[in-house]
Amino acid sequence: MDYVLETRGLSKRYKHFTALQDLSMHVPKGAIYGFVGRNGAGKTTLIRLVCGLQFPTEGSFTLWGTDNKDAKINLMRQRMGAVVETPSLFPYMTAKENLKQQYRVLGLPNFDGIDELLALVGLADTGKKKAEHFSLGMRQRLAIAVALCGNPDFLVLDEPINGLDPQGIVEIRELILKLNRERNITFLISSHILDELARIATHYGFIDRGHIVREMSAEELQTACRKxxxxxxxxxxxxxxxxxxxxxxxxxxxxxxxxxxxxxxxxxxxxxxxxxxxxxxxxxxxxxxxxxxxxxxxxxxxxx
Amino acid sequence: MSKLLHADNNRMLRSRVFRLGMASLAALVLLTFALEGDAGILKRTESGFQGLLLFLPMVCSFIIILYVGHEFAGGAIRNKLIVGHLRSRVYTSWMVVGIGVTVIAMIFSAAMLAAMCAIDGGMGKLAAKPLITVWTVLLCELLSNAAMSLLFAVILPGAKGAVVSFLYQYALLMVFMISMDGGGIGWIKTLSHFFPQGLMGVAALQRAPEKPWLYMLCSLGAAVAFYGVGMYSFRRKDLN
The missing domain is CATH 3.30.70 (Alpha-Beta Plaits)
Known part of the structure; x- marks a missing residue:
């Protein structure tokens, strides 16, 4: 099986706290991988390591088969997007300006596709409204749009529906399913809202105290959960x-x-x-x- | 690297903190001129220059620290790292933008000062050679200040860093001025070569400090050292 992300014995220790311990997980290509665990189980730490925001203490991971210690890992990262914890935005910029800024960071030659992206996440009519005046759901959707700049193949979303109202949750869910089906984007979604995750995930990884307790497909889970x-x-x-x-x-x-x-x-x-x-x-x-x-x-x- | 520079420059030129910084420098020059209303044009220009010596490093520091702090506070720094930009390049891009801001702020202040002086017909009274030497020394000192500010911005992102930087610069200023009043204590006098605050009392608009090349060498050396420490710190830093 082709894996977009594979970790091998990944550990992350802070001064007096071990956040991840010998963690091994496998995210198959084209999957919506639900990363399930309690608060403090190590979900966000793993995502930070994968995104290059922090460095593992031990172990390694690969993105499309490229090891994290390989210099080419940065080329692989160009194929991914992520929303880690809170939406990463410039609050004093409009939705369009935020996307333009990310286009510049990516070095894209023109701003083609920005209107399409805004329409995709349902923010086409926000005009000159600054991101700081957006609702949490709008900010979350804008952050996903920023992560989608450059047409990534792999999207990492950390608690994407946290704090959203029911309407917002439905919108994010439909967006994820649409992107997975139409653009074949692989998703790694961490969440502790399990019912919601159960509606979209094709694979699961259960994490507890920094370990992967079990990995399984949705079919396997369905079998395990059958009456x-x-x-x-x-x-x-x-x-x-x-x-x-x-x-x-x-x-x-x-x-x-x-x-x-x-x-x-x-x-x-x-x-x-x-x-x-x-x-x-x-x-x-x-x-x-x-x-x-x-x-x-x-x-x-x-x-x- | 060019992608980051393009993005960073664009954001800096549109940022509120940059515009506010430039506006405050303009207000400062106007204020110093107004306060010395009855003095001769050279004295008024000199007051303006001394005011700039005092505030230019602080304003540049604020702009750099708050600009970089915005990326940390809003989490936008993640958007650069996630898509594969190396930390060394991200830091270098900030440094280049910081140098750009410093140069723009200095040119802008000098132009304001020159304009006020010219309105009063005093430009002809200024000798070119010491003027060029003094501003060149000041530029080198401001580059060291920019590198130090970036170091603060990375270690203590946001308003916290700005406050600490202000206190640090104020303390330096006080130490140098008190020391110079007593003829100069050896090691403090040496230390003053590395920071723009060290020019207070030894440089004037028409008077370069003794051994200006030493000031330039020391400040550029300090800039490289601050840049190195800042880069090292940023490359090892765990981000949230």
Whole structure:
């Protein structure tokens, strides 16, 4: 698989605090990678390292296969854009002037495409209004427009919907989906608003205390979160055979546990199993969402 | 590098802090002329020059520190680094813009002073040679001041840096002036060669300081040292 971003054993230590510890993650090309973790888990630190704002203490990362210690990493960075924490704007400039400034920073020969970018993020009619007078949602959208200058292939968004009203959240979500589908832009989105992330992400990375706890695709997550009956039995193979015979979807999750993705007739199943000398020890119904799955991964206690 | 210079120059020329700085320099020249209303034209021009010696470094410092501080405060510095600009180039671009601001501010002040002097018909009374020497020394000292200001801007971005820079410059001024009053304490006298505040009391519009080349060498050396320390600090700095 082609990865836009790959980290290997990345660590970042401040004087008395370890923000990232041996972190390895993989962002596939064309994905919307949801980077999930609590406040202080290390999401923003990782993004700062990838964006070149801070330097790793140990480990490395690659952008399109180019190592961060390679001089060519700066060429790779020209293919990315980012909004880290707060929108990076000049408050005394209009939306158009902010984009023009970024065009100059990128060395683009003319200002073609600025009007198109403003229309894309829904700020075409802001005229001479300065960025300092924009609402938070407008500033966020303008920051995304700035990040889109130069047609990047990879966009990093750190908590893009934080503090937005419901309308703003919908607009940002639709914009991300549109850019991913129409321009094939790969996204790395950090967020702790999981329900929102679940609507757009194609891949997930769960981070806790500076470690990646688990990486998985949306399909894998969907499977993990499906409503199921978890059966603990004395012989999982016997149960699997019975379920296959009945055409019931299931997954063997351990030597004695099987997740059954349907509502089987428990009495019939129990009798069939009894004939094969297999006992049902427990039966639990499970219905997880992304939030529940995340909590089951990292535990419920707070780190703060 | 040219991309950054283009972007930085453009932003500087449009920035409020630059325009306010230039306006304050113009107001200062007019004020010094007005305060010496009854004195002769040479005395009034000299007062204007002494006022510039005092305020020009401070105004240039404010412009540079607040200009760079805007990038840190608004987070716009990130937009440069994220798209792959090297920190050394970002810093050098700021330095070039800082030098540009210094040169513009000096030329603007000199032009204001010359205009006021010419209105009163005093230009003919000024000798060209000491005038050129003094302004050349001042320019070198201001370059050291620009490099120092950029160092402050990176270590303490924003208003904090501007305040510390003001206090630092004021302290230097006081030390040099008090020291010169007593005929000059050895090491303080040597130190005065490196900073524009060191010209107070030893330079006048028609009188260059002794060994002007030493002032130029020392200040340019200080500029290079400040630039080096600032660059080192910025390259190692973790940004948010």
């Amino acid at each position: 199921c009956v978890s059966l603990k039995v004395t012989d999982a193979d016997v149960l699997a055979r019975e379920l296959t015979k009945r055409g019931i979807d299931y997954a063997v999750t351990g030597t004695d546990t099987v997740d059954v993705y349907a509502q089987p007739n428990i009495t019939e199943l129990a009798l069939a199993l009894w004939n094969d000398k297999c006992e049902i020890l427990s039966c639990t119904e499970r219905d997880e969402n992304l939030e529940g799955f995340f909590l089951s991964l990292v535990g419920g206690e707070s780190h703060e």
